Amino acid sequence: MAEPPFQPRTSARRWLACAVAVTAVTGVGVLAGSTSATSESAARRLSIETASALDANLVSGGDVLLRVRARGGVGPDLRVRANGRDVTSRFTAQPDGSLLGLVTGLREGSNTVIARSGLALTMLSVTNRDRTGPVFSGPQQRPFFCETTAFGLEPAEQPDCAAPTTVAYRYRTTGGEFRPLADPADRPADLATATVDGRTVPYVIRLETGTINRAVYETAALYGADPSATAPGFEPGWNGKLVYTFGGGCNGGHHQGAVTGWVLNDLFLSRGYGVASSTLNVLDNNCGPVLSAETAMMVKERFAEVYGPIMHTIGWGGSGGGIQQYDIADAYPGILDGIVPGVSYPDPLTVTKSVTDCGLLNAFFAGQGASFTEEQRRAVSGYGSYSTCRSWEATFLNRSTPTGSCPPAIPVEARWDMTTNPRGVRCSAAEQWVNQLGRDPRTGFVRSVLDNTGVQYGLAALESGAISAEQFVALNAGVGGYNILGARVGHRTAADRRALAAAYRSDLLNTAGQGLRDTPIIDQRTYLDRAGQVADIHTAEMSFVMRERLRASNGTAANQVVIINAPSHQPQALAYELDAMDRWLTAIRADPSDRDRAAKVVANRPADLGDGCYLPSGERVREPLEHPGTGRCAQLYPLSTNPRVAAGEDLAMTRLACRLRPISFDDYPVRFTAAQRDQLRRAFPSGVCDYGRPGVEQTRPAGTWQRY
Numbered sequence: 242m243a244e245p246p247f248q249p250r251t252s253a254r255r256w257l258a259c260a261v262a263v264t265a266v267t268g269v270g271v272l273a274g275s276t277s278a279t280s281e282s283a284a285r286r287l288s289i290e291t292a293s294a295l296d297a298n299l300v301s302g303g304d305v306l307l308r309v310r311a312r313g314g315v316g317p318d319l320r321v322r323a324n325g326r327d328v329t330s331r332f333t334a335q336p337d338g339s340l341l342g343l344v345t346g347l348r349e350g351s352n353t354v355i356a357r358s359g360l361a362l363t364m365l366s367v368t369n370r371d372r373t374g375p376v377f378s379g380p381q382q383r384p385f386f387c388e389t390t391a392f393g394l395e396p397a398e399q400p401d402c403a404a405p406t407t408v409a410y411r412y413r414t415t416g417g418e419f420r421p422l423a424d425p426a427d428r429p430a431d432l433a434t435a436t437v438d439g440r441t442v443p444y445v446i447r448l449e450t451g452t453i454n455r456a457v458y459e460t461a462a463l464y465g466a467d468p469s470a471t472a473p474g475f476e477p478g479w480n481g482k483l484v485y486t487f488g489g490g491c492n493g494g495h496h497q498g499a500v501t502g503w504v505l506n507d508l509f510l511s512r513g514y515g516v517a518s519s520t521l522n523v524l525d526n527n528c529g530p531v532l533s534a535e536t537a538m539m540v541k542e543r544f545a546e547v548y549g550p551i552m553h554t555i556g557w558g559g560s561g562g563g564i565q566q567y568d569i570a571d572a573y574p575g576i577l578d579g580i581v582p583g584v585s586y587p588d589p590l591t592v593t594k595s596v597t598d599c600g601l602l603n604a605f606f607a608g609q610g611a612s613f614t615e616e617q618r619r620a621v622s623g624y625g626s627y628s629t630c631r632s633w634e635a636t637f638l639n640r641s642t643p644t645g646s647c648p649p650a651i652p653v654e655a656r657w658d659m660t661t662n663p664r665g666v667r668c669s670a671a672e673q674w675v676n677q678l679g680r681d682p683r684t685g686f687v688r689s690v691l692d693n694t695g696v697q698y699g700l701a702a703l704e705s706g707a708i709s710a711e712q713f714v715a716l717n718a719g720v721g722g723y724n725i726l727g728a729r730v731g732h733r734t735a736a737d738r739r740a741l742a743a744a745y746r747s748d749l750l751n752t753a754g755q756g757l758r759d760t761p762i763i764d765q766r767t768y769l770d771r772a773g774q775v776a777d778i779h780t781a782e783m784s785f786v787m788r789e790r791l792r793a794s795n796g797t798a799a800n801q802v803v804i805i806n807a808p809s810h811q812p813q814a815l816a817y818e819l820d821a822m823d824r825w826l827t828a829i830r831a832d833p834s835d836r837d838r839a840a841k842v843v844a845n846r847p848a849d850l851g852d853g854c855y856l857p858s859g860e861r862v863r864e865p866l867e868h869p870g871t872g873r874c875a876q877l878y879p880l881s882t883n884p885r886v887a888a889g890e891d892l893a894m895t896r897l898a899c900r901l902r903p904i905s906f907d908d909y910p911v912r913f914t915a916a917q918r919d920q921l922r923r924a925f926p927s928g929v930c931d932y933g934r935p936g937v938e939q940t941r942p943a944g945t946w947q948r949y
Contacts, residue, residue, distance in 0.1 A: 287311045287361035289321075289354060292341060293545035294538075295575050297365055301539050302372040302453070304345040306546050307332075307365070309356050314338045319358040324348070343546055373401040374454035378535040379676035379949030382495050384666065385455060386650045388520070391499035392450050392457050402497050406451030410464060411505060413444035419505045425464050435463060435478070437513030442478045446510060449547065454532075456521035457497060458540045461504040462548060463513060480513030482823065483544060483551045485537055485577065487518070487558035487565040490525020491589055491640060493672040496650035498526030502558050508815060515551075517544050524561030528589055528640075529673030530568035530749070531949065537569065538576050553826040555819070559583030559765070560779060564592070567757065567787060572748040574756025574945055579822045581815075583765040584779035587787045588751040589670060590690055590744060591894055593641070595778075597691060597734075598884035599630035600638040601720045602698065604729050609719050613712065620707035621699040621716065623887030625879065628776030636778060640670040641691075642727035669727065676949040677747040678740045686725050688740035690750075692898035692937075693722055694733045695930040701887040703911065710911040718924040736898045741938035748942035750897060753787060754794025755945050759839035761825045761846070762801040763818045767811050768878045781805065781880050782892070785868035789893035799843045803866050805878045806855040814855055821850045854878055868892055889932055896936030901928035 291297050293306035309315055309332060321329045323344050332342030344354065347369040354365045370376050387402035389395060394404040410422040413433040422429070425445050433444040447464040450457065463478030486502030498520030509516050521527045521536040545551050556566035556577040563585025570577050586592045599622070606618055619627040639645030644656045647668040657665035663685070671678070671687040678688045698720055703713040722734030744750045751757075764784045769777035784803045791798035806814040828845035829838075836844070852866040854874035864872045869880050885894060904925055906913060913921065 286313075287315075287356055287358055287363045289356050289363055289365040291365075291367075292550045293542045295542075298368045299376060299538065299542075300347065300367050301370045301374070301376055301542060302546075303347045303369060304343055304546060305347065305367055305369070305542075306341065306343050306550070307354065308335075308550070309340045309342075310338075311358060311361070315340050316358050319356065321354065321356045323354045324352055328354075341549070372453055372539075373403055374535065374539065375532075376454075376535050376539065377946070377948035378529070378532045381455065382672070384495065384655065386496040386652075386655075388497040388499045388650055389452065389457060392459075394450060394452070394457065397452065397497075400455075401452075402455050403452045404457075406449060409448045409450070411446040411448055411461075413446070413507065413511070417507070419446070435511045435513065437463065437478055437480050444511070446505065448505070451543075453519065453539045453543060454521065454536045455497060456519035456536050456540075457501065458517065458519035458536075458543070459501050459504045460515065460517045460540070460544050460547070461510060462515040463510060478513060479515055479548055481549075481552045482513075483515045483517060483541065483554045484509045484557050484819075485517050485541065485554055486522070487533070487537075487556065487562035488523030488525065489558070489560035489562050490523065491528040491561050491564075491592065491637065491670050492525045492646050492648070493640070493668040493670050494527045494529065494532075495666045495668065495672070496526065496648055497521075498523055499650070500526075502562060508819060509557075512819075514555075515544060515548060517541060522562075522565065524564060524589075527673060528561070528670040529676075530565055530572065530588070531677065531747075531947075532673065533565045534569040534573040534576055537565075538573070541576065553578040553823075553830065555822050555826070556580035556582070557819075559585070559767075561586075563764075564588055567753075568748075568751050570760040570762075571751050571753055571755045571757040572942070572945060572947070574760065577760070579761040579763075579826045581763045581765055581818050581822055584767055584769065585764055585787065586783045587753070587790065587894075588749065589674075590750050590897060591783075591786065592637075593670070593691065594885055594894070594897075595883050596633045596637045597641060597723060598693065598696075598698075599633040600641075601693070601722070601729065602630055602884065603634050605716060605720050610712075610716060613708070617702065617708050617712070620702035620705065621887065622884050623701065623882035624780060625770045625881040626776060629770060629778060629780060630884075632776045632778050639727075640668075641723065643667045643669055643686075645727070646670075674744075674749060677749050678737075678743045681737065684725055688737040688743070689725065689734075690736045690740045690744050690897045691723060691734050692736035692741075693720075694735050695899050695901045695925060695928060696733075696885070696888050697925075697929050698884065698888050700889045701882075703909065710909075710913050710917060713911075714913070714917045714920045714924075718920050736937070738938055741897055741936070742940070744897060745938065745940045746943045747947060748945075750895065751787075751790070752794050752895065752942060753790035755942060757791060758795045758800075759837070759842050760800060761822065761829070761842050763822055763850070764801060764803045765814060765818055766803055766805045767808055767814075768805050769808070770881055771879065780883065781878065782868060782882055782886070785866075785880065786892055786894050788868075789891070790895065793893055793895070795839075797843075800839070800846075802846070802850055803852050804854065804861075805866070805874060807857070810855040810859060813859060814861075817861065821847055825850065889930060891932055896930075896932070896939060898937040899930035899932060900934045900937055901925075902931040903928045 290308040292308040294300045332340040352367040387397040389397040389404040397404045410425040411419045412422045414431045435444045445464045465478045488502040502518035504516040563582030566580040566582045702708045770780040853863040
């Protein structure tokens with residue numbers, strides 16, 4: 242269950258002083274949190290900022306990069322002490338007149354850093370957590386199987402799965418490959434070059450690998466010399482900006498993972514960006530957005546401690562990688578400054594509805610619904626091709642079962658079995674939400690938000706005439722639901738009301754009304770859902786599901802741009818979107834106005850950036866995109882829906898469980914026989930979904946930066 246929301250003391254979107262002013266009058270005792278007019282004046286003259294962690298309460302790993310500022314410049318008499326220890330020598334002058342220093346040796350818990358120059362005195366209280374976590378995500382999974390050797394790290398042991406950090410070097414060949422380089426000073430004959438801010442530099446990469454928060458992390462950046470966060474300016478070759486990559490999938494955890502979101506990426510590195518990721522930022526290793534947010538925050542802190550303060554961080558990645566960006570930006574704003582989610586979904590719970598609905602439809606059509614034609618099945622599903630439903634079952638339906646999706650890293654003997662090992666590891670995706678949703682003490686399973694009570698499958702198909710009244714009745718009478726083991730049963734599924742309330746309160750069902758309100762978004766939609774193309778689960782309506790949520794929560798979606806492209810034009814689209822997001826964030830940072838962040842985001846969107854699509858010729862067309870839409874893009878990339886929208890839910894899809902109303906047969910465009918009416922009453926004994934009302938237990942999130 243969530244504790245009261247934790248709010249960082251300062252905005253995590255910019256480096257602010259986290260100083261608690263203390264008296265500037267010699268001889269008066271130091272009282273943290275108590276200020277006077279004199280001490281406030283002194284604090285304005287001298288301040289300490291966290292330059293690696295987002296806030297002084299969110300430090301981990303025993304060290305923190307700090308910046309000391311003073312009005313008119315820092316004098317030579319400055320002294321900095323950490324827990325009574327003089328650390329002044331750690332600080333180095335910077336071009337802007339401040340001092341930057343990496344303070345190490347912090348103890349777990351509270352630490353005190355004091356800076357003094359003349360009569361000015363200021364203090365910063367730093368709360369440090371262990372490198373193995375957690376910081377805010379709550380109790381960690383046990384057992385947790387280690388996979389450090391997949392990255393060439395030393396073998397690790399449970400429960401922390403920690404291994405020593407390694408540094409290696411790679412170089413980019415003129416043929417387009419990354420190859421090992423034993424000595425970064427070597428210059429192989431086939432070494433390529435990179436261009437950063439107009440400067441040509443050798444294309445040599447420093448690759449750091451280690452463990453943070455029980456994840457294996459990787460960071461990469463162009464190598465100039467040994468990085469030093471206290472050196473003036475940025476490292477040669479690094480442009481001062483970070484791309485954080487996220488990987489796809491969705492699974493139940495209990496293991497470290499053998500892949501990250503991929504950091505050796507030429508698109509980013511060749512332009513001078515640093516790149517970071519970890520195994521727990523791959524949703525197939527960890528389908529928990531809160532744990533992903535925490536891990537990204539900690540890894541980003543490590544990057545800044547090595548390379549220096551980060552101008553801005555861009556989120557990147559598709560599918561489950563898109564889920565993490567949307568969810569982190571909304572619930573834990575400041576970790577990512579701008580996001581470029583690809584083939585995205587709003588959150589894991591919304592995806593689960595599509596997965597499980599398709600599983601039920603597939604089973605129905607394989608049995609008593611076998612007479613439905615392929616076109617009728619497509620109309621019931623709402624998709625552009627019914628093969629999308631088949632793909633959902635083939636790829637993700639087993640995530641709803643206790644052990645159907647267990648990865649090889651989890652030994653068979655450790656896995657749950659109702660008879661032989663009832664306390665064993667359950668691999669269902671829901672296991673990653675236990676800290677938010679809680680566990681049902683009667684069953685031992687995570688409280689479930691799965692619900693299809695009252696859902697009228699195929700309603701749009703009935704209204705369009707694609708299926709008959711008899712087929713509609715048979716479908717809804719026979720589709721059924723799931724039990725707690727993920728097995729299909731003859732009755733509909735009902736959610737746990739406590740789980741529903743918790744899902745909304747924790748923002749696990751992403752309402753888009755918190756941090757996303759003022760986050761720049763370029764939704765990169767590679768189009769994969771037209772009939773006749775490769776069957777795929779990444780259907781384009783999901784970009785507009787998020788757009789509807791932005792509008793519903795904030796009154797506008799002006800901070801979200803959607804760009805659609807065919808797979809063949811994805812590289813072209815990605816290069817443009819990276820450049821556009823960088824220009825967008827740079828303009829926001831340079832905006833001197835006093836308007837709020839949301840207004841700055843909209844005002845500073847680049848003039849050439851807007852909704853649109855790429856034509857087969859490679860031309861990018863700018864035109865507003867809506868669902869279902871009109872115009873050249875809509876004609877080239879027609880938008881479909883999904884089983885819930887085809888059952889009458891609105892496009893925002895925010896109801897995990899709908900409220901019910903009595904069946905009114907006057908609402909249907911067909912006349913049912915008396916027998917059919919009786920069948921429908923039995924199929925919907927409590928009524929059908931009323932999408933004119935909020936969902937069951939639906940409420941606003943309890944706030945950002947919640948801890949568990």
